[in-house]
Amino acid sequence: PSKKIFDLCLKKEIFAPDGYTRNIWTINGTFPGPTLRVTKGDSVKLRIYNELNEETAIHGHGFFQRGTNWYDGVPGQTQCPIPAHSYFEYNFSIPDQSGTYWYHSHFQTQYVDGMIAAFIVDDPNDPYLSKYDEEYVVILQDFYHTEASELLASYLKSTDGDEPVPDCGLINGLGRYNCSRATDGKCKDNSPLAKFKFESGKVYRLRIINAGVFAGFFFSIDQHELELIEVDGTYVKPQKIHRLPINVAQRYSVLVRADKSPSSYWMRSEFMEDCLPDSANETLDDTVKAIVIYDSYPDTPEPDTTAWKDNLIECIDLDPSLMKPCFPQKIPDSDKTFEFTIEFNNNTGYDRAYINNSSYAIKPYDPTLLEIFNGNKEFPVDANVYYIEKKQYLIDTDDGEHPFHLHGHKFWILATGNGTEVNKSEFNTVDPLPRDTTTVPASGWLAIRFIADNPGVWAFHCHIEWHLQVGLVVQFVELPDEIKKLSPPSDWRRLSYTHIINVGRIS
Numbered sequence: 001p002s003k004k005i006f007d008l009c010l011k012k013e014i015f016a017p018d019g020y021t022r023n024i025w026t027i028n029g030t031f032p033g034p035t036l037r038v039t040k041g042d043s044v045k046l047r048i049y050n051e052l053n054e055e056t057a058i059h060g061h062g063f064f065q066r067g068t069n070w071y072d073g074v075p076g077q078t079q080c081p082i083p084a085h086s087y088f089e090y091n092f093s094i095p096d097q098s099g100t101y102w103y104h105s106h107f108q109t110q111y112v113d114g115m116i117a118a119f120i121v122d123d124p125n126d127p128y129l130s131k132y133d134e135e136y137v138v139i140l141q142d143f144y145h146t147e148a149s150e151l152l153a154s155y156l157k158s159t160d161g162d163e164p165v166p167d168c169g170l171i172n173g174l175g176r177y178n179c180s181r182a183t184d185g186k187c188k189d190n191s192p193l194a195k196f197k198f199e200s201g202k203v204y205r206l207r208i209i210n211a212g213v214f215a216g217f218f219f220s221i222d223q224h225e226l227e228l229i230e231v232d233g234t235y236v237k238p239q240k241i242h243r244l245p246i247n248v249a250q251r252y253s254v255l256v257r258a259d260k261s262p263s264s265y266w267m268r269s270e271f272m273e274d275c276l277p278d279s280a281n282e283t284l285d286d287t288v289k290a291i292v293i294y295d296s297y298p299d300t301p302e303p304d305t306t307a308w309k310d311n312l313i314e315c316i317d318l319d320p321s322l323m324k325p326c327f328p329q330k331i332p333d334s335d336k337t338f339e340f341t342i343e344f345n346n347n348t349g350y351d352r353a354y355i356n357n358s359s360y361a362i363k364p365y366d367p368t369l370l371e372i373f374n375g376n377k378e379f380p381v382d383a384n385v386y387y388i389e390k391k392q393y394l395i396d397t398d399d400g401e402h403p404f405h406l407h408g409h410k411f412w413i414l415a416t417g418n419g420t421e422v423n424k425s426e427f428n429t430v431d432p433l434p435r436d437t438t439t440v441p442a443s444g445w446l447a448i449r450f451i452a453d454n455p456g457v458w459a460f461h462c463h464i465e466w467h468l469q470v471g472l473v474v475q476f477v478e479l480p481d482e483i484k485k486l487s488p489p490s491d492w493r494r495l496s497y498t499h500i501i502n503v504g505r506i507s
């Protein structure tokens, strides 16, 4: 194991990812930000240079942060935000995880405006290591032309419950907007698309990440099968599919064989429009494209290949029977059950999301973790705090489609179903899939289970950023007595008590 140090400089810059010019919040001048790559067992230091005129916080999505809860990157829960024009370090290790992860801002709606990137953890014992020759990271996103703060402000005022509809989609930061829809002269047609070079005969591992904020996608490559091998850092038994559903914040690895005639092919990321507001049908091109090019095949003209036709249901995850872990674990019974009921209403005059009748309020609280260290046990109702002790599981009932993410853990997926009656006889306790982000079907339920063995304050939330902003969040205070035995580092304390940190280290 070694120590990997990464310098990450956050800045606002002008980009036109899909041809439309706007401000993008960049990491080291790029969008998406730089892929971070470490090996299982490494310790990681992220040196954050915040050159933005606003606060920030960076979250490593999917990492357990065992013993380092204060570096999980959630303002209001695990840290105070990093002030504008200042410096902060995140230090954690990754002893027991590998695969495809990502990192993003967890400050307000900041990641809608940029600040997302891949985080890959190599594993010398990866069972698939010998099965491929090369690999690519493929980041899918929905993309907006208006800055997120403005979108949020109008969403908060809306009464129809419709979330902001993306303008376009991107693959690895590139897309193509139809500029005839932009009337403000800020758009240039025929924006370049992402290209993936294939060498005939080679096998490629694609690490596919939905780093978007709202939409689910179907990912595919014309005429090429995808062999699924990894789901959110869990190796799964190989399965051949044509179109891969991927919801917000989920990751999959697939193997693709470059065994077709040397030519060029469309890579497609199709919006699941059924789970977007109706207006998306009129305003959104339904397929985001990139180009797969074999060998020295010419770049132009662009491919004329046709899409796979398999019919899949939108707005739900891939069939669980296609995601069987390579190394199934025997899972324990649960000691305690939580039921969470998700509801949206506008009883207060504007749309809010409720979990068990309480809407999480994003307020400038002192971080919950600091409160725990200070011995406080009482939190405002709208902090949505749940104390959890050893070995518990939770059930989530719901009337909307929501990609839920739990920090600090992977959870086992026991079952999902329709209606609100959870059917325990359907629970898979033999070989359930562990992952960190999964979809609660619309008007349906999801049952998950995890072992509460990681002391800390962990967010459990819908990863649709708009839903998070209107309250679809709870926080688990896990093993509070154990938390108190941990000792947070001095720079974290300083940030917590003074809200100032190391200003001056950045020019």
Ligand code: C2O
Pocket: 059, 061, 104, 106, 249, 405, 407, 459, 461, 463
């Ligand atoms: Cu991807 Cu709460 O995070």
